[in-house]
Amino acid sequence: MVDVIAYEIDEKHIRYKCPFCYTLSSGRITDKAYNPRTFTLYKSAKPNIHTHGSCGELHNRIETRSSHCTFNNEQVNIHITDETKRPFGNNVVNFFKNYNQTI
Numbered sequence: 001m002v003d004v005i006a007y008e009i010d011e012k013h014i015r016y017k018c019p020f021c022y023t024l025s026s027g028r029i030t031d032k033a034y035n036p037r038t039f040t041l042y043k044s045a046k047p048n049i050h051t052h053g054s055c056g057e058l059h060n061r062i063e064t065r066s067s068h069c070t071f072n073n074e075q076v077n078i079h080i081t082d083e084t085k086r087p088f089g090n091n092v093v094n095f096f097k098n099y100n101q102t103i
């Protein structure tokens with residue numbers, strides 16, 4: 001089981017930056033941010049982003065899903081937190097959070 005924080009959520013998708021794979025500017029996906037033969041960092045390496053369905057819900061929670069990762073097949077606990085980007089910015093979510101607390 002792996003815990004990750006969702007980078008972004010919208011009505012359709014949850015996205016997180018995978019701790020196990022990287023995308024290179026060539027489009028290749030690799031499990032290492034460096035060339036294993038020369039031990040030099042790939043300058044273009046960025047964390048690869050995996051996408052799962054959000055069930056149309058934007059609130060903070062933990063979603064447990066099967067991994068989409070080629071390099072790690074453990075289940076992932078995707079934490080949707082205050083850090084997770086929302087479609088209209090996090091102020092809207094905070095507005096509803098505060099609004100619900102006052103009812």
Ligand SMILES: [Zn+2]
Nearest residue numbers: 018020021069
């Ligand atoms: Zn991955």
